[in-house]
Amino acid sequence: MATADSFPRDLADHPAPPPPVPRRRALSISGTSRTPGKAAPPQGVYVGIEIEARGPRPAFCVYVHDGFYEVDFTTQFMESGSDGAFSEAPENEVAKIDEDDQNDLDKQNTKESGQAGTQQRRSPPPSSDSEAPQSIDGDHLRNMEDAIIIWLREYAKSHRYKIHAAGIGVAAGQDVCVGYGDMYLRNHDEDSDSGSLRLPARLWFELDILPIVVETKGFTLDERACSAARKAELALNPHIAGNIPRICCGYRHEVEVDANGRIHLADSIDYERTVTPETWDIFTKLVELTRDRYIQISFFNSTPQGGGVALMRHALLRLFRLMGVNVKWFVMKPKPEIFDITKRKFHNVLQGVAPKDVHLTDEDKKMFESWARDNVQRYWADGPIVQSDVIVIDDPQPCGIIPYIKRLNPSCKIIYRSHIEVTADLADNPSTEQHHVWSYLWKFIRHADVFISHPVANFVPSCVPKDRLVMMPASTDPIDGLNKELDSEAMYYYQAIFNRISLDTTGKMVDFANRPYVAQICRFDPSKGIPHLLKAYKLLRQRLRDNNVPIEDTPQLVVAGHGSIDDPDGNVVFEQVLEILGQEEYAWIADDIIAARLPPSDQLLNALLRGAHVALQLSTREGFEIKVTEALAKGVPVIAYKAGGIPHQIQHGRTGFLVEVGDIEQVVQHLYNLITDAKLHTRMSRAAADFVSEEYFTVFQAINWLWLLNAVHSGRFSNENPAPDTATIEKEKDRALHEAATGRNGKMMKSSDGDVDGLRCTSSPPPTDEQEEEDRRIEEAFEQQRQTLAGGGRWVKELWQREYPRAGKPRKKKSKRQDTEQ
Numbered sequence: 001m002a003t004a005d006s007f008p009r010d011l012a013d014h015p016a017p018p019p020p021v022p023r024r025r026a027l028s029i030s031g032t033s034r035t036p037g038k039a040a041p042p043q044g045v046y047v048g049i050e051i052e053a054r055g056p057r058p059a060f061c062v063y064v065h066d067g068f069y070e071v072d073f074t075t076q077f078m079e080s081g082s083d084g085a086f087s088e089a090p091e092n093e094v095a096k097i098d099e100d101d102q103n104d105l106d107k108q109n110t111k112e113s114g115q116a117g118t119q120q121r122r123s124p125p126p127s128s129d130s131e132a133p134q135s136i137d138g139d140h141l142r143n144m145e146d147a148i149i150i151w152l153r154e155y156a157k158s159h160r161y162k163i164h165a166a167g168i169g170v171a172a173g174q175d176v177c178v179g180y181g182d183m184y185l186r187n188h189d190e191d192s193d194s195g196s197l198r199l200p201a202r203l204w205f206e207l208d209i210l211p212i213v214v215e216t217k218g219f220t221l222d223e224r225a226c227s228a229a230r231k232a233e234l235a236l237n238p239h240i241a242g243n244i245p246r247i248c249c250g251y252r253h254e255v256e257v258d259a260n261g262r263i264h265l266a267d268s269i270d271y272e273r274t275v276t277p278e279t280w281d282i283f284t285k286l287v288e289l290t291r292d293r294y295i296q297i298s299f300f301n302s303t304p305q306g307g308g309v310a311l312m313r314h315a316l317l318r319l320f321r322l323m324g325v326n327v328k329w330f331v332m333k334p335k336p337e338i339f340d341i342t343k344r345k346f347h348n349v350l351q352g353v354a355p356k357d358v359h360l361t362d363e364d365k366k367m368f369e370s371w372a373r374d375n376v377q378r379y380w381a382d383g384p385i386v387q388s389d390v391i392v393i394d395d396p397q398p399c400g401i402i403p404y405i406k407r408l409n410p411s412c413k414i415i416y417r418s419h420i421e422v423t424a425d426l427a428d429n430p431s432t433e434q435h436h437v438w439s440y441l442w443k444f445i446r447h448a449d450v451f452i453s454h455p456v457a458n459f460v461p462s463c464v465p466k467d468r469l470v471m472m473p474a475s476t477d478p479i480d481g482l483n484k485e486l487d488s489e490a491m492y493y494y495q496a497i498f499n500r501i502s503l504d505t506t507g508k509m510v511d512f513a514n515r516p517y518v519a520q521i522c523r524f525d526p527s528k529g530i531p532h533l534l535k536a537y538k539l540l541r542q543r544l545r546d547n548n549v550p551i552e553d554t555p556q557l558v559v560a561g562h563g564s565i566d567d568p569d570g571n572v573v574f575e576q577v578l579e580i581l582g583q584e585e586y587a588w589i590a591d592d593i594i595a596a597r598l599p600p601s602d603q604l605l606n607a608l609l610r611g612a613h614v615a616l617q618l619s620t621r622e623g624f625e626i627k628v629t630e631a632l633a634k635g636v637p638v639i640a641y642k643a644g645g646i647p648h649q650i651q652h653g654r655t656g657f658l659v660e661v662g663d664i665e666q667v668v669q670h671l672y673n674l675i676t677d678a679k680l681h682t683r684m685s686r687a688a689a690d691f692v693s694e695e696y697f698t699v700f701q702a703i704n705w706l707w708l709l710n711a712v713h714s715g716r717f718s719n720e721n722p723a724p725d726t727a728t729i730e731k732e733k734d735r736a737l738h739e740a741a742t743g744r745n746g747k748m749m750k751s752s753d754g755d756v757d758g759l760r761c762t763s764s765p766p767p768t769d770e771q772e773e774e775d776r777r778i779e780e781a782f783e784q785q786r787q788t789l790a791g792g793g794r795w796v797k798e799l800w801q802r803e804y805p806r807a808g809k810p811r812k813k814k815s816k817r818q819d820t821e822q
Contacts, residue, residue, distance in 0.1 A: 041496035042162040044242065045071060047209075048228030049148060049199070050169045050221050053141060060086070060144055062151060063225035064161075067233055072155070073222050076147060084143030138196065145199045152207060162493050164243035165236055166209045167228030168200060169216035176213045178322065182267050183213075200264040205479075208490045208603065210236070210243040213262050235259050240599040242497065247305045252379045255304040255329040257317045266479045271319060274478045275699045282804040283699055286706035287323045295713050297327040298388040302342065302397035304331050305600055306562055307523070308474060308626060309394050309419050315477035315698045316705065325706075330384055332398050338371045340568050342397045348569075349437045350396075351621040352423045353526040360437050372400025381408060388412055390709050395419050399444040406447050413712045416448035418459065419474065420623045421527075421644050427461040450712055454624045454645045457791025470708070471793045473645060474624035475701035481602025483630060486610060494607035498560070502596045506578070510556055510594050516613040518671065519558040521605050521627050524573035524597060529618035529641065529661075530559060534580055534593065536618070536667045541589050543672055555613055555675060559595040560605070570597065610634045613681070614674050619643045620661050626696065632656070633692045637684040639670045647789055649696065651782045654775070655688040695797065707800035 048063040059077035063070065076086040156163050170176055176183060176197060183197045200211030214231040216224040237244040245263055248256045258265070272280045299317075301309055313329055320327045341364045348354035376385065380401070385391070385408050392415045393399055405412055426434035438461055445451070448468070453459045455471040476483060486494070499509040510517055518537075522528040537557045544554050559577065563570040574597050581590045598604050609615060615631035615638045622644030629649050631638050638656035640646045650656040657670040674681050694700050711717040 041493050041500065042156075042160045044164050045161045046165050046167070046229050046233045047152065047163055048167045048169065048214075048216075048225040048230070048232060050216060050225035050228055051144065051199075052221060053144070053170065058140060058144065059221065060148060061221040061225040062148060063222060063229045064155070065226065065229035065233065070226060073225060074151060075221055076151075078140065078144070084140045086144060086147040141197065145197075145202060148199065149202055149206060152203075152209070156207075157489070163207065163209045165212055165232040166203050167212050167214040167216075167230075167232030167235075169214050169224055169228040178261065178264065182269075183264055196267065198267065201266050201270055204265045205270070205484060208243075208486065210245060211264055212259065213264055235262065237600075240601070242599070242601055243603075244599060244601050249304055249331060252383050253330050253333060253375075254384075255313070255317075255331055257314055257321065257329065261321060265318070266322075268322065270479055271322075271699050274697055275694045279694060279700060279703070282800070283703050283706070284323075285804070286703060286710070286800075287325060289710060290325050290706055291323075293710070293713070295326065295709060296387060296389045297325070297392070297709055298384045298390075299327070299329045299392045299394065300331070300398045300401065301329075301394035302332050302339070303334070304329075308623075311477070311480075311482070312475055312701070313394070315475070315480060316702060318477075319698055319702055328384060328388075330380065332371070332375050333379070335371055336568070338367060339397075341368055343568055346396045346437060346441065347420055348526060349433050350420060350422045350427065351527055352421075352426060352434065353621050354433075359433060360440065365440060369400055372398070372404070376401050376404045376408075385409055385412070390415065390713050392417055393445075393448065396441050396445075399441060402444045402447045413450075414448040415450045415452060415708070415712060416445050417452045417472075419454070421454075421456070421621050422459050422461060423621075424458045424461045428463075450708070450717065452708075452796075453793075455648060455786070455790040455793065455795060456645055457789070457793060459623075459644075460793070469793060470796050470799070471790055472701075472704050472796045473648060473696055474626040475696050475698055476626045476630050477698045478633070479698075482606050483633060484606070486603065486607055490603065491607050491611065494601075494604050495611070497601075498596065498598070498604055498608060501598060502594050505596060506594070508591055508594045510558060512611065515552060515554065515556055516675070517556040517558050517611070518614045518616060518675075519560070519608055519612040520616045520618065521609055521631075522559075522561045522617070522619070522625075523563065524561065524570045524577065526569060526573060527619055527621040528573075529620045530573065530577055531580060532618045532620070532641075532662070532664055532667075533557075533559065533616060534577070534586070536616075536664045536671065537593065538586060538589060539664065539668045540671050540675075541592075543668065544675070547676075549676065553675070554592075556592040556594060558608060558612070559593070560598055560608055562598055562600050562605070609636060612636050614639060614671060616640065616667070616671075617646060618667065619646070622646055624648070628656075629692060629696045632688040635685045635689040637674055637681065637688055639667055639674075645789075648786050651687075651691060651778050654778045655684060655691055700797075703800060704796040707803075708796055711799070 043066070046065050046067065048061075048065065050061045050063075052059045057077050059075065061073060061075045063073040065071060074088065076088055079085050079087055152163060152166075155161070168176065183200060200213065203209040203211045210232075212232045212235045214228050216227045216231070218224040218227055235246055236242075237246050245259060248259070250256050250260075275283075297320075299313055301313065303310055317327055317329055341360075344354060345358060345360045345364060349358060349360070375398075381404070385401075385405050388409065389411075390413045391405055393402060394417050399416065402414060402416070405414055422438065423434055426432045427438040429435055442461075442463055446463075451460075451464050451469050452472050453464075453469065455473055460469060478484070495510070495512045499512075503509055520528070520530070520533050522530075524530070534557075541554070574595070577595050580586065581593055581595070586593070609627070609631050612631070613636075615627075615636045617625055617628055617638060617640035619625060619641055620643060622641075624645035625640075625643075628638050628640060628646055632649065632655055638650055640650060640656065640658060641661045642658050643661055647658055650658055652658045657666075659666045659670070674684070708717070
């Protein structure tokens with residue numbers, strides 16, 4: 001056995017052996033021996049990308065990892081004397097890169113610890129300014145990004161891989177930073193940067209890879225790239241396969257949106273392309289105003305994932321933080337017995353879909369108030385509540401904390417945002433359970449300074465003061481996984497994943513390759529009208545069979561959606577759907593009805609909706625249901641009931657059809673026409689994408705919020721914006737009708753190749769005079785319908801448009817989406 005004396009006392013006399021030369025291997029990019037079944041989805045892998053953007057030999061390494069083992073890697077450097085081309089690095093070049101990286105790492109260790117680094121330096125540091133590493137310019141950085149994108153695309157295709165996520169790291173001496181809308185490389189020892197880094201956004205939009213900026217340390221370029229790949233995998237949800245990011249709630253239950261900014265989906269230029277120049281100009285002015293005032297904004301709701309509210313908050317905070325707005329988001333500590341109360345005895349009762357024997361008891365009230373008090377005392381009393389200038393409360397679940405906010409921070413302004421349908425006529429009737437529930441909730445909500453409702457007059461009980469009421473629609477995000485364009489490989493992958501989930505749960509699959517399908521994308525909720533949907537599909541199949549429509553032209557039906565942790569109805573309603581499909585009357589078509597509860601993958605829903613022949617939304621009760629706009633933006637005609645805010649989104653007869661709630665025969669007739677009349681379907685599909693409005697997307701919604709937050713914080717909202725009188729309402733109606741007739745309708749920008757906000761559609765032929773006249777008639781009726789539905793209430797957009805008038809008709813883009821900066 002060795003003793004202590006047998007080891008040398010002076011380790012300096014025995015230097016460590018030199019590190020090994022970086023490994024080399026023959027890449028198998030030209031092909032693969034893997035031959036999985038044709039219907040099987042590609043294998044999921046992760047990559048690490050390490051960038052060395054400084055020095056005479058700019059280089060990068062891409063490392064592929066399957067979650068257990070390393071799979072492959074490539075190291076490429078910029079060719080000397082070239083115009084920025086990159087190629088595989090010879091071993092001696094890789095060694096030089098690693099040598100320089102070690103020098104930078106040692107210098108950083110010396111700076112941080114005051115002594116030499118522990119690794120042995122293999123060459124001296126640069127001895128003169130001329131030898132010091134210099135950053136490459138923006139053009140060469142673009143060339144590096146091009147080389148990375150090309151390699152990843154070819155490698156994934158040739159090996160039949162689906163790359164879920166990419167960890168992006170940079171060499172020692174540089175940081176990846178985000179400042180006012182752009183990501184860039186910053187140098188530690190230079191007062192400069194290497195220009196904007198578009199790689200994360202390009203990975204997201206071009207390859208459907210989730211980009212995650214990570215910190216790496218290691219001796220060699222490929223070692224750090226391997227570390228980046230492993231860290232990328234750790235940022236994903238460990239319980240669900242795919243590129244679903246882990247949603248974390250940190251200190252004080254603050255939602256860490258996009259992994260606290262490490263996930264970077266888009267830059268400001270990507271958002272700018274989704275709206276008109278006039279809209280973007282207003283947005284940037286309000287951003288600057290909010291930043292200059294240092295307003296601390298906090299949102300509170302019940303869940304960080306699942307449902308439309310969480311989706312909107314992720315999108316809004318992603319954009320706000322990208323632009324430097326000081327905003328945070330907190331969620332209540334989950335408690336199943338409380339969610340049972342808030343869903344079945346608040347939400348369902350107020351919507352009018354709860355059974356008659358459901359009643360809110362005194363014990364329920366005590367539990368709800370205790371839950372609110374515990375959250376305030378344990379997490380927020382000495383933190384976000386007293387530190388915030390404006391607090392937004394989303395829906396009834398967290399409304400119990402409003403009195404505590406008023407007591408702990410009297411100067412804080414409170415905005416209550418109602419996202420659900422509140423049947424005001426029933427809430428105003430003292431003999432109803434709706435009145436009982438609303439009266440209880442109002443004792444908390446009445447302390448709010450502003451009440452925001454969807455633009456539906458019947459959603460607002462009479463007790464809400466008109467001078468505190470404004471209206472705002474829901475929104476969706478054009479750059480997130482729900483709406484970004486998916487190429488054919490991504491569509492195939494998510495369709496295969498859907499079929500795997502469906503096969504595991506119900507034993508059925510969609511024949512994506514050979515048959516059309518119609519779809520309703522929604523939560524499994526009592527208000528979504530799924531029994532109506534199933535009956536309509538059965539009647540449609542009978543009519544198609546009676547008219548000898550071949551089976552290859554007969555659509556299947558897909559009913560799918562996510563769940564939410566604060567929604568206990570999901571499993572119950574899903575089981576009810578399966579029971580209906582087990583009845584004898586559905587036996588002959590049951591195999592063509594595919595119902596599935598899906599994991600929270602936005603791209604899954606995107607692929608299902610994008611591939612549908614027709615989308616349906618037969619909600620019997622509804623808040624706004626932004627899925628309607630998401631379908632229209634993809635060029636999918638929509639058939640929907642006239643429930644909630646849905647009529648705000650569909651131009652009847654042009655982009656879809658609106659049907660009275662319960663009129664299943666009319667639903668069947670419209671479905672039959674869209675399936676059997678190809679010209680009608682083509683015309684509606686084009687119109688659906690052409691007439692989608694920027695009003696229902698993130699940037700426009702951000703303007704609504706920024707203006708309102710500033711107005712409330714400064715006290716101008718109640719003082720300078722009284723409720724308009726009848727004459728003003730009529731004037732606003734006339735203005736809206738005039739703008740509709742002259743084309744000033746706030747359409748989303750459309751590029752010359754038919755790309756609406758990155759959502760592909762087919763270019764329409766020039767309209768005839770008769771078509772233009774019909775279009776004007778439809779738009780006038782549409783605007784009149786919207787004004788009637790809102791009941792003359794104040795829209796937030798009408799308030800800020802008084803200060804920031806939008807000039808002229810939105811211009812079309814001049815060219816396709818470009819990934820280079822203008």
